[in-house]
Amino acid sequence: MENIDDKKFIENVENLIDPEEVSLLFFFQKFRKLLPKSLFKRVLLKTSKQNPYIGFVIEPYSFFLFYKLKDVEKARSLLPARYELKKSRIFADEEPEHYFGIGIFNTRATTFWGARLECYLIAEDKETGLISWIFLDVLSNTLIAMPRSGIEAPNCEKSYITTSSRGEIHLDFIEKKTGRQIKAKGSIKRGKLRKLDQPLWLMGNTSIAHIKNLSDNDDNPFAVIFDPSEVEQSLDIPVEDINVEINSLFPGLAEEEPSKVLCFPYAQHYISDSPGCRTYVKNRSAMLDYYREISNRSEMKSFSTKVIIKFFYAGMILTGIGSLLYILSLLGLV
Structure with missing residues (x-):
C-alpha cells in the first residue's frame, strides 16, 4: 500500500463541489441557445483554463455490466483514427475479450449532480499505448459534458439507480428522444x-475519449486522478443474480446477456481535467505523484460559472435589443 494522504485528497475533491454552482449552471444552460454554439464552447474552454480541474464523487454501489462484442467491425468503425479496438480483461485473472461496457451510478461533481449511465468501448491509444475508455454514449438526468457542444442538457425521461435493504440493485434509464432503455434488477449479496x-x-482512467460523432474532431483524451486502491478490486456479481429486463441501447452491437457484472461498494473520489484540458499520466508512479501534489494543496479553485453567466446575460440583452429593433422597424419607428 502506497503512503498517500487520502483524507486531504478527499477534502480537496469535496471542496470543488458546490451545489449552488451546479444549480446555476443547470439553470443557465437552458438559455444557451441565446449564444452561438461555437461561442458557448469558447466560453466554456476559457472558464476551464482558469480552473483546469473538476472534482467528482461516484457514490457507493456504482454498477457495471460488460457484454462481449458481437459486431466487432461496427465497433471499430466508431472509433477515431487515433484509437484501435483492444481486447481487455475486466478482472485480473482472466482471458481478454472485446467488450461493450455500461457503467451506471449516482454522482455529484463540480458541474453536474444526479444519475448517470455511460456506455464504453475499450481501445488502445496508438500514440501513448495506453488502454483507453471510449465513450459511446451518456444518458443522464443532469448536465453532460460533451466535446461536440461543451455542455448538453439532461436527455432522459427516467433515470435512476438505487439499492434496497434486501441487497438489491434497481435501475431504469430511458432516453427521452429515442425511447432507448435499459432496465435491470438483481441481488448483489x-x-x-x-x-x-x-x-x-x-491506467485506462487516465486516457478517456469519445467516439467520432461525439468528439467534434477532437480525439485528445482526458484523465482523472485518484487513489489507485479505489479501483484495485470490486464485487464480482454472479451474472445469474442480475435480471436485465430491457436493454435497447445498442441492438446488435454486443451479445444479449452480460458476461461480467461488478459493483463498487464504496464511494470513489476523482479529480478530472476540465473540458479542453489534459493531464498526461504515463504510469502508476506518475498517477501517485499527481495524487500527492493535489493532496498537498492548501486550496483548489473550483470550476466557476461566473464567466458563463456574464456571457448569458450579454446574450439575453443583445437578443432583447434585436427583438426591440425588429418590432420598431415593423412599426416604422426606425
Missing part, C-alpha cells in the same frame, strides 16, 4: 471482492 485488471481500471 453474493458478490465477492475480486482483483481488477489494472491496465484497464487504473
Whole structure:
C-alpha cells in the first residue's frame, strides 16, 4: 500500500463541489441557445483554463455490466483514427475479450449532480499505448459534458439507480428522444471482492475519449486522478443474480446477456481535467505523484460559472435589443 494522504485528497475533491454552482449552471444552460454554439464552447474552454480541474464523487454501489462484442467491425468503425479496438480483461485473472461496457451510478461533481449511465468501448491509444475508455454514449438526468457542444442538457425521461435493504440493485434509464432503455434488477449479496485488471481500471482512467460523432474532431483524451486502491478490486456479481429486463441501447452491437457484472461498494473520489484540458499520466508512479501534489494543496479553485453567466446575460440583452429593433422597424419607428 502506497503512503498517500487520502483524507486531504478527499477534502480537496469535496471542496470543488458546490451545489449552488451546479444549480446555476443547470439553470443557465437552458438559455444557451441565446449564444452561438461555437461561442458557448469558447466560453466554456476559457472558464476551464482558469480552473483546469473538476472534482467528482461516484457514490457507493456504482454498477457495471460488460457484454462481449458481437459486431466487432461496427465497433471499430466508431472509433477515431487515433484509437484501435483492444481486447481487455475486466478482472485480473482472466482471458481478454472485446467488450461493450455500461457503467451506471449516482454522482455529484463540480458541474453536474444526479444519475448517470455511460456506455464504453475499450481501445488502445496508438500514440501513448495506453488502454483507453471510449465513450459511446451518456444518458443522464443532469448536465453532460460533451466535446461536440461543451455542455448538453439532461436527455432522459427516467433515470435512476438505487439499492434496497434486501441487497438489491434497481435501475431504469430511458432516453427521452429515442425511447432507448435499459432496465435491470438483481441481488448483489453474493458478490465477492475480486482483483481488477489494472491496465484497464487504473491506467485506462487516465486516457478517456469519445467516439467520432461525439468528439467534434477532437480525439485528445482526458484523465482523472485518484487513489489507485479505489479501483484495485470490486464485487464480482454472479451474472445469474442480475435480471436485465430491457436493454435497447445498442441492438446488435454486443451479445444479449452480460458476461461480467461488478459493483463498487464504496464511494470513489476523482479529480478530472476540465473540458479542453489534459493531464498526461504515463504510469502508476506518475498517477501517485499527481495524487500527492493535489493532496498537498492548501486550496483548489473550483470550476466557476461566473464567466458563463456574464456571457448569458450579454446574450439575453443583445437578443432583447434585436427583438426591440425588429418590432420598431415593423412599426416604422426606425
